[in-house]
Amino acid sequence: MVLRDIRGSIVAGVIFTLVLGLAIPALFTGFAQVAFPSQADGSLIKRNGVVIGSRLAAQGFAKPQYFHERPSATSPAYNAAGTTFANLGPTNPQLAKNVNANVQAILKLEGPYNPGLTVHDIPVDAVTTSGSGIDPDISPAYAQLQAHRIAAVRHLSLADVQQLISEHTDGRSLGFFGEPGVNVLELNLALDKLGGS
Amino acid sequence: MGQGIAQIGVYTIVLIALAYPLGLYMARVYTAPRFGGPWLDALERGYCRLVGTDRKKEQDWKSYAKTVLVFSIFFFLVLYAIQRLQAHLFLNPNHDAAVPPHLALNTAASFITNTNWQYYAGESTMSYFTQMAGLALQQFVAAGVGMAVLAAVIRGIARRSAGTLGNFWVDLYRSLVYIFLPLSLVLGTILLTQGDPQTFGATVSAHTLEGAVQQIARGPVALMLAIKQLGTNGGGFYNSNSAVPFENPNGITNFLEVIAILLIPAGQVFMFGKMVLARRHAAMVLASMVVLFLIGVAIAFPAEQHGSQVLRASGVDITQGNGQSGGNMSDKEVRFGIANTALWATATTDASNGSVDGGHDALTAFGGMVPILNMFFGEVVFGGVGSGLYGMFFYIVIAVFIAGLMVGRTPEWLGKKIEAREIKYAAVGALFVPTMVLTLTAISIVTKVGLASIYNPGAHGFSETLYAYTSQSNNNGSAFAGFGLTNFSAELGAVALFLGRFVPLIAALALGGVLGQKKIVPASAGTFRTDGPTFVVLLVGVILLTAGLMVFPALTLGPIVEGLTH
Numbered sequence: 001m002v003l004r005d006i007r008g009s010i011v012a013g014v015i016f017t018l019v020l021g022l023a024i025p026a027l028f029t030g031f032a033q034v035a036f037p038s039q040a041d042g043s044l045i046k047r048n049g050v051v052i053g054s055r056l057a058a059q060g061f062a063k064p065q066y067f068h069e070r071p072s073a074t075s076p077a078y079n080a081a082g083t084t085f086a087n088l089g090p091t092n093p094q095l096a097k098n099v100n101a102n103v104q105a106i107l108k109l110e111g112p113y114n115p116g117l118t119v120h121d122i123p124v125d126a127v128t129t130s131g132s133g134i135d136p137d138i139s140p141a142y143a144q145l146q147a148h149r150i151a152a153v154r155h156l157s158l159a160d161v162q163q164l165i166s167e168h169t170d171g172r173s174l175g176f177f178g179e180p181g182v183n184v185l186e187l188n189l190a191l192d193k194l195g196g197s
Numbered sequence: 198m199g200q201g202i203a204q205i206g207v208y209t210i211v212l213i214a215l216a217y218p219l220g221l222y223m224a225r226v227y228t229a230p231r232f233g234g235p236w237l238d239a240l241e242r243g244y245c246r247l248v249g250t251d252r253k254k255e256q257d258w259k260s261y262a263k264t265v266l267v268f269s270i271f272f273f274l275v276l277y278a279i280q281r282l283q284a285h286l287f288l289n290p291n292h293d294a295a296v297p298p299h300l301a302l303n304t305a306a307s308f309i310t311n312t313n314w315q316y317y318a319g320e321s322t323m324s325y326f327t328q329m330a331g332l333a334l335q336q337f338v339a340a341g342v343g344m345a346v347l348a349a350v351i352r353g354i355a356r357r358s359a360g361t362l363g364n365f366w367v368d369l370y371r372s373l374v375y376i377f378l379p380l381s382l383v384l385g386t387i388l389l390t391q392g393d394p395q396t397f398g399a400t401v402s403a404h405t406l407e408g409a410v411q412q413i414a415r416g417p418v419a420l421m422l423a424i425k426q427l428g429t430n431g432g433g434f435y436n437s438n439s440a441v442p443f444e445n446p447n448g449i450t451n452f453l454e455v456i457a458i459l460l461i462p463a464g465q466v467f468m469f470g471k472m473v474l475a476r477r478h479a480a481m482v483l484a485s486m487v488v489l490f491l492i493g494v495a496i497a498f499p500a501e502q503h504g505s506q507v508l509r510a511s512g513v514d515i516t517q518g519n520g521q522s523g524g525n526m527s528d529k530e531v532r533f534g535i536a537n538t539a540l541w542a543t544a545t546t547d548a549s550n551g552s553v554d555g556g557h558d559a560l561t562a563f564g565g566m567v568p569i570l571n572m573f574f575g576e577v578v579f580g581g582v583g584s585g586l587y588g589m590f591f592y593i594v595i596a597v598f599i600a601g602l603m604v605g606r607t608p609e610w611l612g613k614k615i616e617a618r619e620i621k622y623a624a625v626g627a628l629f630v631p632t633m634v635l636t637l638t639a640i641s642i643v644t645k646v647g648l649a650s651i652y653n654p655g656a657h658g659f660s661e662t663l664y665a666y667t668s669q670s671n672n673n674g675s676a677f678a679g680f681g682l683t684n685f686s687a688e689l690g691a692v693a694l695f696l697g698r699f700v701p702l703i704a705a706l707a708l709g710g711v712l713g714q715k716k717i718v719p720a721s722a723g724t725f726r727t728d729g730p731t732f733v734v735l736l737v738g739v740i741l742l743t744a745g746l747m748v749f750p751a752l753t754l755g756p757i758v759e760g761l762t763h
Contacts (some may be wrong), residue, residue, distance in 0.1 A: 005264045008248045008366060009271035015247065017275075018211065020373065021330030028385065028420050032395035035241030040395045042415040046402070051403045054413050056392055056442035059405040066406070070531070081400050081414035082321055083437035083461035085528040085556030089657035090505030091759055095527065095559075098510035099511045106650050119512040122506075123521040125531055127513055131538075131555040137531040140520035170447070170532070177204060178448020179522045188406060 045185065054080065054183050057134040064109070065153045066188045067138070067146050070125055071102055074133035086129040102127035106145075113148040121145065137181030141170050151189065164190055198502060198518065201536025208452065209487070212459055219460065220467025226375045227348040227368065228472060233375065241370060248366050257488045258710025261349055262703050264365040265342060269699075270308050272338060276305040280323075289324035289665035291414075292398035296322060299687040306691040308335035310698035311343055311581060313425070313432030313551055313674035314690065316682040320414035320435045325397060326611035332432055333421040337381075340428030341372035343583025344678060346702055348372075348472075349466060350587050353709025354611060355473040357717045362709055376461070377428055384457055391447035393419035418443060426457035429581040431551030431674040439541075439554040440530050451533055451554060455541050460548045462579035465586050475611055477728035482589060485736045489578040490547055491565045498539040500564035506763055525564070528556025540565065542675075546571035549581030551674025558653065558661065558677040564759030565677070566752060569664055572671045573748040574740055575630060575701075581672060584698075587626075587705035594623035595710070596732070596739040600725040609724055612717035613654040619711060626704035630670050630697050631747045636749065637666040637693055641686070646673055650686045652679025656762070660755035665690070667748075670697035 032040035043055045053059045056068040056153060060078035072078045073086035088095035104117050111117045123141040143165045151158040168187040171180050231238045245252045256264065280296035283289060296304065300316055307314040313336070319328065345368035352362050385573055389395055394415040403411045418434045422444055425432060439445040445454055463483070468481025502524040504515040517523035522534030529538045538555040546568035557565060571578060577589040598615055601608025608615040641647030641662050650665070651658035661677040665686070668675055670693040680686070726732065 001258070002263065002267060004249060005267035006271070008250060008264070009268045011248050012244075012268070012366065012369075012732075013271060015244065016338055017330055017334060018218060020378070021334035024378070024382075025329045025333070025417055025420055028289070028382070029395050029397060029417055032389050032419065036389050038394050039389055040419075041398060042394045042413055043392050043446075044401065044413070047470070051401055053403045053405055053411060054443075056446055057413055059403070059407075059411050059599060060409065061407060063407055072208055073528075079412060080443075081412035082318060083414075083435045083441045084318070085437060085440070085557060085678055087558040087677070088527065089653040089655075089660075089677075089679075089759070090507060090525065090527075090561045090565075090658060091655065091762055092507070092653050095505075096507045096511065099507060099513070101385065103511060103513060120514055122513045124508060124513050124515045124523060124526045125426070125521060127511070128508070128526040129528060130554075131528045131530045132435075132437040132442060134442065136442055136528050139522070139531050141514075142521070144520060153260060160605045169212070173448030176207070176448075178532050178537060181531040185406075192406070197468070 052171045072133040073129040083132045143182040205520040216463035219464035223468040224471035250366045252367045258706040262706045273309045283324040283327045286326045288326035293324045299684045303687040306694040310694045312672040313430045318436035336424045336430040340582045341369045344372040345369045347583035350709035351472045353713035356713045359713045381423040385420040389419040391450045395419040426454045429548045429550040458544045459579045462585045486578045486734045493543040497564045498569040500561045501535045501539045528559035547578035549576045549672045558679045562756045566756035572667045574744045591623040591626035596736045606723045613715045622704045622708040626701045629700045634670045646685035649683045656759040669693040
């Protein structure tokens, strides 16, 4: 009896591996490449034929003329081939250290452009690591906080920058599911198009 | 929080509305002598001939269990070999090296048991061949095994004076071909259109706007994601699982992926009702699940919205509104926010799924306690595909038994007398895994090698350990992911994975087997009714008391202590 089970397992194993493990995924990949090539390849964005990123991955903006993303726990930061959580528990002193360091950095960077800025004005997503380490979005609140800096550095009117933010805010899917977010890479690309220094 | 509550409410309604027709369909899959027209029937006949089984010949519970074991061990060996040999196999464009032996052992055990606990980072460890023909294949097959066993156990409950439960090879085939494959193709296609990659192309180097080089991992993701969610598997292509935009790009994919977690588990309750012709009883079982599910969300969502101690002390703005979702955003994604991450954390541990759309290690103390409790119940709140409902059967038998003791009558369930043997199998099925969880957690906590896995200091480190062995023993696969891989944790985990899968599975088949041999006794005035709201109260009470009381002392050492500190 056991021998028959072993024989059955081997035959079924071969069948399932060939069909479910190889043939169907291969056919599905072929279908994906033909029908939805952009998504299937990773939603890559190209400029002059060069891949400059993916709309689904934060890439680590640090210069003052760009909107910045959320902190990342990957190594190196914003590694889209090494996603990870920070895994720091809710009472971990290291978490407090990291959050406070992020707060100080934001106060220093945004303070000059936002007179009277205090820690209480910083939205929580700005100082916490994301789940993936490559969260492409920031909250609309964090984008508004950065808008003053962008306008000043790029010599644009605040209204123009805010207009751009609202154009690049993805609302809830179908107006209902999930939370609104601002895709930072797309927003920054739009900024570059708009000009300013 | 109103919008979040509305999303959770809509979720629950859509889930039940989709699960109902699916359940009736699945009942047909497992009861029709021929399914799906002459062409499909010929395909099934051909498969049976190759495998060497006569599909009219059924197996008794012992033979069924033996085939399941042999089949699972066979694939365990294959999956181990694939990981060790992946460097020499094809579809390895990123030149991933062989998976180290201890990791390969734990991972093979993890995927054949429908667990998908991951001590590795998928995008940097596993070749496309391993992901596709190794891991994702097991996401189909192990899920199919669970459903096959459930179908067999239900037949035992439905039949009278019968010696057999069904033919494993046919049940497995039908689970795969008529349930998991079509649903996966549909969900996979939707995910693809929204941004899940599906390519054999290698990792890309992008030249960022600021002149840096960024590596972007891709691969055959979309189809794997579909079966990962639908088969209560949970093992992601990427390390951060469904928190990664390439697995879960937006609010709509998130909604569909959480629906997929509980779709078949909820559907199988309707399937049960149809197969045993006891729809009102099944509705009460479902109601008990909904109650426990809502209790979980009702704790996790406010706990996460309230924020963690560190974030509240930091002074940053964690209030919801004004363009942010606020709350404990540590290791969470903006596009999901608090409500959807709390909902996911609850659903994924109600079922044996274990996928996550945010980091569980960073959950607040009470937000993180809900997943531990859910898993400790044995994942019977909807539960794993197959395993969730047969796990619930253990509790139902115990509940009926207790009710019988209270009224002084021989307990009955759906016309079958519950006697010593049934109680024994149910008790083993319900109590073995919780006992093992506590034992393994204790071993890990009192040994140096065990402590080496802990990442966070203090009570949270204990929670990490408790979570790890609760998750692996109950075949969930989610983690407080700071918990690290050592040779010891890989081996102890493998023990938990194997025993946690196969002891309850065999107990369930045994229960189905002995129930199948019984006659039906007509209901009398003294029969405890299992088709009314009293039964819901009793069943929920039994689950909370048996498993809840067992884990309570451990919870006080972990999440409860942590929740009470400032």
